[in-house]
Amino acid sequence: MEASGNGLIGGDPEAGAAPLLQPHNLDAEQSVLGAMMVSLAALDPVLGEARLRGEDFYRGRHATIYAAIQELYERNEPVDALTVAEHLRALGKLEEVGGQDVINSLAATTPVPGNAGHYAQIVKQNSMLRRLLGAAQRIQQSVQSREGEPQDLVEQAEVLLFNVARAEQAGDFSSLEAILDVELSKLDKLASGDAQMTGTPSGFKKLDEITGGFQPGNLVVLAARPAMGKSSLVCNIAENVAWKAKRPVAFFSLEMSETELAHRFIASRARIPSDRLRKGNIQKDWNKVLKAANELADAPLFIDDSSDLSLLDLRAKCRRLHSQQGGLGLVIVDYIQLMRSEDPRAGRVEQVGQMSRGLKILARELEVPVIGISQLSRAPEQRPDKRPILSDLRESGCLAGETRVFLPDSGGWTTMRELAALADPAVVRVLALDEERMKLVPRRLTNAFSTGVKPLYKLRTKLGRTIRATGNHRFRTIDGWHRLDELEVGDSLALPRELPTAPGEATMRGDELAFLGQLLRQGINSTVRRAATHKKGQWHVDVSGAAETIRLLQFVGASGAAKRGPANAIIEHLRENAVANTNRDVIPRSAWTTVVKPAMAAAGVSAREMQARIGTAYCGSTLYRANLGRGRGRSRGRAAAVAEAVESPVLARLAESDLYWDPVVAIEPDGAEEVFDLTVEGLHNFVADDIVVHNSIEQDADIVSFIYRDEYYNEETERLGEADLIIAKHRNGPIGTVALAFQEQFPKFVNLASSQAYAGEPEAEPGEAA
Secondary structure, eight states: OOOSSOOEEOOOTTTTOOOEEOSOOHHHHHHHHHHHHHOGGGHHIIIIISOOOGGGOSSHHHHHHHHHHHHHHHTTOOOSHHHHHHHHHHHTOTGGGTOHHHHHHHHHSOSOGGGHHHHHHHHHHHHHHHHHHHHHHHHHHHHHTTOSOHHHHHHHHHHHHHHHHHTTTOOOOOOHHHHHHHHHHHHHHHHHTSOSOSSBOOSOHHHHHHHSSBOTTOEEEEEEOTTSOHHHHHHHHHHIIIIISOOOEEEEESSSOHHHHHHHHHHHHHTOOHHHHHHTOOGGGHHHHHHHHHHHHTSOEEEEOOSSOBHHHHHHHHHHHHHHHTSOSEEEEEOGGGSBOSOTTSOHHHHHHHHHHHHHHHHHHHTOOEEEEEEOOSGGGGSSSOSOOGGGGSSOOOEETTOEEEETTTTEEEEHHHHHTOSOGGGOEEEEEETTTTEEEEEEEEEEEEEEEEEEEEEEETTOOEEEEOTTOEEEETTEEEEGGGOOTTOEEEEESOOOOOTTOOOSOHHHHHHHHHHHHTTOOEEEEEOTTOTTOOEEEEEOSHHHHHHHHHHHOOSSHHHHHHHHHHHHHHHHHOOSOOOSSOBOTHHIIIIIHHHHHHHTOOHHHHHHHTTOOOOGGGGGGSOBTTTTTOHHHHHHHHHHHHTOHHHHHHHTOSEEEEEEEEEEEEEEEEEEEEEETTTOEEEETTEEEEOOOOOOOSEEEEEEOHHHHOTTOSOTTEEEEEEEEETTSOOEEEEEEEETTTTEEEEOOSTTTTTOOTTOOTBSOO
16 A cells, blocks of 8 residues: 555554554545635635645555646746646656546645635645654563663653644744744834733843743742742742733642642732731631632642652653643742752763753643742852852862863963963863763863852872862762762772873973882882971872782891881781782773773673683682782783673773773862862863763753842841842843842732831732732
């Protein structure tokens, strides 16, 4: 059977069951094509209003004929049976569709050309039914073959079904001419006073003047420290959008129950102090309560107070509500950090970043503004000026100003403070870890900035690397990214195994090089550094393993009989008791648990089989107590052998990586001073003080705003009952500060239009000055 789609559904050929035909109406398809060839008036209803597409036709040759009609129409050429046939002949497709007789038959058998638009709708409806069946088949297949976790399959199913419903609205490329036509129409309405703004109104005059209303597809992040009034402000915005603008609002509250929210809405609407409402002390205000409840009942405001909400759950619920309501005016999430991550392996910073990106994708998908509430860290309270700044919202720690950052293009170093002082940090490239390949590659900076004065810790590794960072700055361990205050002595950090240097650049002083050369001539593998505080030019030499320790003691010796005796005793002890030298360039033993064992389970390889494949006598779990490769001096070779034995590409990449794993030996407080951070394009990490560290996470938000109330920090302030809404980032418009009045007794924010703005008169609407 000829069809432009899958054609058949179901049926078991072996069982002899007849396949089921997909929904279609050939008469409607023929009538559409015939009407377009006999009546010029039939073209616009089909091409413009119904927006019929070639893939909407069930029969393949009908789709081919329709494409020919479209091409003639777009060329502004006549459309009739003769021109269509000639065009198909020129394309070499006339015989493919049945020849001239088929074209003539279509034109001659059209029932009523004036009904072309109706025929087109019949064709489109059948096309939608076929897509729906296709989605159902895909869902059935994914479930039967267990292509993912149940929750993931549910999400995929909802996306497939949602895409079927949205297919008619799905967009393709738009010409600038078409876009400008729409925008000019909007601007004309604004200029003539027929429209107030282009987006969803917040109800706060100055805010709407800055934003033009919350725009479709935008993510708006509203952040503040506790007790600033975040929930109160979004409740006021939700009330205004749903009750006054009559636009549907989806309100996801992970912090407050629906009962608490209901009390807030009633208290705000009725202008009754919330504590009186909570205690039921409302006998005198009962009429106000009833009136407020009745008004709110008419508002299209939908509340979900699920405390265990994932991004997948939220997106699925928004899609359903969007379909039920014919669109949404606003989505509110209170608040982002309380959402459940679908990836428990990711650090909290990555999880919050994933949620922020997911909310942005949701905003674009549904063409609706999304407000995400975010809890700020204590960073503002550690500064004399408590007003939040944009860097307070970035999910990362910070480094001391003197921290050196490696520059691969020059092979040199610069400091965090120097990078922050650049007019355009984007001209600089740093060295970053590509975690997909575990290789170090150059990446461009996107920003460098100060984040204020913060407490610092000093971290030192076994090789002598030191770095000063805040407690929440993250470092790359074998198990992923971890904050400094989560690290313990013994945890291994990622360091570059080597760094590219500029030709001819000296990386060691002459005396250092000479001393190291003498040690290497004696077969002593070591790390050498000058004792910084010693006036006699002494050195610190770090060695590992018995053989190298013995060679060092014999080569350097000991000064004086009192020291020679203990040195000789150490040599004898090592000769009698120590094992062979250990290669320090190893993969930490935790990789056995986090990488090797899961790979063994996935490949169905037992411990005995794995150990046999790598040429090791079976020793039970003893092997897992050592770093990968310990005992043979071939750490990377051993790791590669294990990777091949258990079929682990992750371990293979670690074995061939550009990283050296260096254990932490000390972490201690180190004062407080101005600190800095960077943002790095794509990979979000960089090499600082010879250690791989994470960068700051840029927000996906189109607008970032903060709430600040000076009276919370300053009892002597002259701004009692006032709050500032700080627009710190606005991707498509200006930034600024909006002064609002805060009526704490309700609680409620209103426009600060006069000294009476926070007096609280019942007549004022949400967001309006009293």
